[in-house]
Amino acid sequence: MTNHRIALIPGDGIGAEVLPPAQQVLDVLGRRHGFTLSYTSYDDWSCERYLRAGAMMPADGIDQLRDKDAILLGAVGYPGVPDHVSLWGLLIPIRRSFRQYVNLRPIRVFEGIDSPVRGARAGDVDFVVVRENVEGEYSEVGGRLNRGFPDEMAVQEAVFTRAGVTRVLDYAFELAALRGGRLTSATKSNGIVHTMPFWDQLVAERAADFPQVAWDQEHIDALAAKFVLEPARFDVVVASNLFGDILSDLAAAVAGSIGIAPAANLNPEREFPSMFEPVHGSAPDIAGQGIANPLGAIWSAAMMLDHLGHPAAAKDITSAIASVLARTDVRTRDLGGAATTAEFTDKLLGLL
Amino acid sequence: MTNHRIALIPGDGIGAEVLPPAQQVLDVLGRRHGFTLSYTSYDDWSCERYLRAGAMMPADGIDQLRDKDAILLGAVGYPGVPDHVSLWGLLIPIRRSFRQYVNLRPIRVFEGIDSPVRGARAGDVDFVVVRENVEGEYSEVGGRLNRGFPDEMAVQEAVFTRAGVTRVLDYAFELAALRGGRLTSATKSNGIVHTMPFWDQLVAERAADFPQVAWDQEHIDALAAKFVLEPARFDVVVASNLFGDILSDLAAAVAGSIGIAPAANLNPEREFPSMFEPVHGSAPDIAGQGIANPLGAIWSAAMMLDHLGHPAAAKDITSAIASVLARTDVRTRDLGGAATTAEFTDKLLGLL
Numbered sequence: 001m002t003n004h005r006i007a008l009i010p011g012d013g014i015g016a017e018v019l020p021p022a023q024q025v026l027d028v029l030g031r032r033h034g035f036t037l038s039y040t041s042y043d044d045w046s047c048e049r050y051l052r053a054g055a056m057m058p059a060d061g062i063d064q065l066r067d068k069d070a071i072l073l074g075a076v077g078y079p080g081v082p083d084h085v086s087l088w089g090l091l092i093p094i095r096r097s098f099r100q101y102v103n104l105r106p107i108r109v110f111e112g113i114d115s116p117v118r119g120a121r122a123g124d125v126d127f128v129v130v131r132e133n134v135e136g137e138y139s140e141v142g143g144r145l146n147r148g149f150p151d152e153m154a155v156q157e158a159v160f161t162r163a164g165v166t167r168v169l170d171y172a173f174e175l176a177a178l179r180g181g182r183l184t185s186a187t188k189s190n191g192i193v194h195t196m197p198f199w200d201q202l203v204a205e206r207a208a209d210f211p212q213v214a215w216d217q218e219h220i221d222a223l224a225a226k227f228v229l230e231p232a233r234f235d236v237v238v239a240s241n242l243f244g245d246i247l248s249d250l251a252a253a254v255a256g257s258i259g260i261a262p263a264a265n266l267n268p269e270r271e272f273p274s275m276f277e278p279v280h281g282s283a284p285d286i287a288g289q290g291i292a293n294p295l296g297a298i299w300s301a302a303m304m305l306d307h308l309g310h311p312a313a314a315k316d317i318t319s320a321i322a323s324v325l326a327r328t329d330v331r332t333r334d335l336g337g338a339a340t341t342a343e344f345t346d347k348l349l350g351l352l
Numbered sequence: 353m354t355n356h357r358i359a360l361i362p363g364d365g366i367g368a369e370v371l372p373p374a375q376q377v378l379d380v381l382g383r384r385h386g387f388t389l390s391y392t393s394y395d396d397w398s399c400e401r402y403l404r405a406g407a408m409m410p411a412d413g414i415d416q417l418r419d420k421d422a423i424l425l426g427a428v429g430y431p432g433v434p435d436h437v438s439l440w441g442l443l444i445p446i447r448r449s450f451r452q453y454v455n456l457r458p459i460r461v462f463e464g465i466d467s468p469v470r471g472a473r474a475g476d477v478d479f480v481v482v483r484e485n486v487e488g489e490y491s492e493v494g495g496r497l498n499r500g501f502p503d504e505m506a507v508q509e510a511v512f513t514r515a516g517v518t519r520v521l522d523y524a525f526e527l528a529a530l531r532g533g534r535l536t537s538a539t540k541s542n543g544i545v546h547t548m549p550f551w552d553q554l555v556a557e558r559a560a561d562f563p564q565v566a567w568d569q570e571h572i573d574a575l576a577a578k579f580v581l582e583p584a585r586f587d588v589v590v591a592s593n594l595f596g597d598i599l600s601d602l603a604a605a606v607a608g609s610i611g612i613a614p615a616a617n618l619n620p621e622r623e624f625p626s627m628f629e630p631v632h633g634s635a636p637d638i639a640g641q642g643i644a645n646p647l648g649a650i651w652s653a654a655m656m657l658d659h660l661g662h663p664a665a666a667k668d669i670t671s672a673i674a675s676v677l678a679r680t681d682v683r684t685r686d687l688g689g690a691a692t693t694a695e696f697t698d699k700l701l702g703l704l
């Protein structure tokens with residue numbers, strides 16, 4: 001029987017409350033589909049650890065994860081710890097050390113979830129955002145000059161490499177081909193004059209190798225508007241690190257699912273572990289009360305199973321999520337109900 | 353009687369069809385409020401000129417505009433001319449040469465316009481996006497290395513100066529104070545580690561001088577989501593060049609008004625002419641048919657009058673726009689009707 005070694009990093013706040021439900025679901029599916037999962041927990045890799053010991057994870061943290069097959073992360077962030085400290089101390093080093101260059105964000109309107117956008121109906125809106133995840137606008141290159149003086153300035157280099165852009169485009173075009181669909185590239189080559197025309201050029205080059213994929217490109221400002229105006233028209237959207245970050249959160253909001261959306265940080269070659277994480281934050285306001293919505297973590301677990309080679313098991317999970325939302329009125333507080341995390345999880349397990 | 357010297361740059365496509373209606377409106381208001389406008393037209397500053405003569409405007413174009421009090425621009429862009437050529441050949445040099453460091457985008461849901469977002473109701477949504485307009489992520493600094501080789505790369509420098517950020521923040525805080533409202537700063541200091549923490553720091557510094565303004569900050573991904581989820585909660589949103597570009601188009605879409613929205617490119621010190629332009633593009637698909645919606649240009653003209661010191665005349669225009677939308681069913685095609693540009697303009701003139 002295949003065993004998968006999973007690293008669990010609960011992180012901060014509700015992170016520790018949403019991972020156990022995901023584990024329960026994973027174990028049920030392992031039994032059903034014939035695989036096992038063994039877990040290693042990194043319970044203190046968190047902002048609390050940072051406040052106590054000056055670092056989010058130990059110096060050899062990345063090496064401790066290296067032999068795992070996948071990483072399931074809860075949430076990162078804590079009042080009083082600047083976001084760039086917590087994120088560049090844990091989340092971003094993992095993404096980069098393990099070359100998780102694809103950030104995959106499925107966008108789907110579920111029946112039973114109200115979308116804030118009139119045109120976003122269940123069944124019609126079902127697309128993915130493929131975000132470049134390790135280079136681009138998020139770069140360590142840059143700095144500050146003349147600190148504290150009137151002529152102070154800060155510069156930030158965005159770095160786009162042919163190899164880095166091409167590999168994520170390949171992933172996106174392959175996905176579009178598999179889905180039998182269309183690809184939309186997010187650009188801003190009318191405003192960002194050095195990197196974005198380069199991005200466009202690489203998109204056109206890759207497109208030539210995928211004649212079966214219809215594709216177009218939109219400037220990020222117009223594209224953000226179209227997510228609201230015509231959300232049903234998208235299939236695969238590929239974007240740079242920053243644009244993908246913005247578009248994927250916007251799309252999740254359009255789908256009414258910011259609280260339940262998952263993200264996969266993929267190393268498609270499987271040279272290194274990939275990481276799966278709910279999109280929601282650590283929600284310090286409700287942490288410790290046992291009322292967090294576990295669907296983001298559970299949906300992330302589904303993406304993990306897909307990546308580990310169990311697409312049928314993954315499908316079982318997303319079907320159960322669709323059922324619990326469409327066919328029951330058990331809901332956590334964020335969805336307008338009063339169920340606890342445990343009650344909601346039980347209901348979902350019953351539908352699996 | 354005060355006279356204002358106005359430069360008219362119709363540009364491309366429907367640009368030439370939406371400026372004459374704006375002039376008609378302006379002239380009516382001049383007679384009523386006691387000022388005159390004299391116009392200089394720059395009819396051939398366009399993509400056609402670029403294709404013929406290799407440049408969007410003459411070499412001394414900027415100097416020709418220098419003694420004007422304001423510039424009213426139609427639209428720029430034409431199939432076959434890359435956007436970065438047309439825009440960096442006309443729009444962006446004007447913004448930069450005349451230090452139009454504030455891009456102001458009013459966002460308003462009008463009665464009679466359907467918003468795609470359920471929560472966006474007329475009366476509730478009424479805010480402004482203040483965008484930094486001359487530095488930040490739109491910079492000429494950067495370039496391409498190893499062109500055509502596997503190790504090719506492009507870099508793009510984002511440049512944020514203390515002076516450049518502070519002046520637009522001052523404008524935004526003053527506006528928030530005037531409106532008796534709140535200010536929201538768009539940031540991404542968790543991902544963009546050099547420039548955005550600097551932006552946040554300057555926001556906090558300026559905020560200290562405006563104790564009467566309540567303010568907060570949101571990461572751009574979460575903020576884009578909130579524009580869809582809670583559009584009524586915003587009042588003044590201040591953002592960098594790129595973030596403001598994205599947020600203002602997104603907000604216009606949320607308000608259902610992408611086709612009628614205006615933009616002001618302001619030099620608040622009035623050292624140089626400011627520029628006013630509808631947000632819509634040159635719409636080559638409908639150009640020449642006389643069916644373009646002139647409201648974007650007319651609303652831009654209202655912003656121009658406000659800037660030139662005629663707030664009451666500006667108010668007359670926005671009231672007439674509100675009336676034509678709420679109280680008549682005369683509509684151009686983009687709004688679901690069949691009226692021509694001329695018919696729609698006449699209706700509006702009748703309501704002035």
Ligand SMILES: CC(C)[C@H](C(=O)O)[C@@H](O)C(=O)O
Pocket residue numbers: 190191221439597
């Ligand atoms: C056309 C483009 C360069 C421009 C910008 O991004 O500034 C436009 O989107 C705008 O908002 O005026």
Ligand SMILES: CC(C)[C@H](C(=O)O)[C@@H](O)C(=O)O
Pocket residue numbers: 087245542543573
């Ligand atoms: C927290 C932040 C650095 C991160 C990002 O922007 O990458 C988050 O928004 C995400 O999308 O995973």
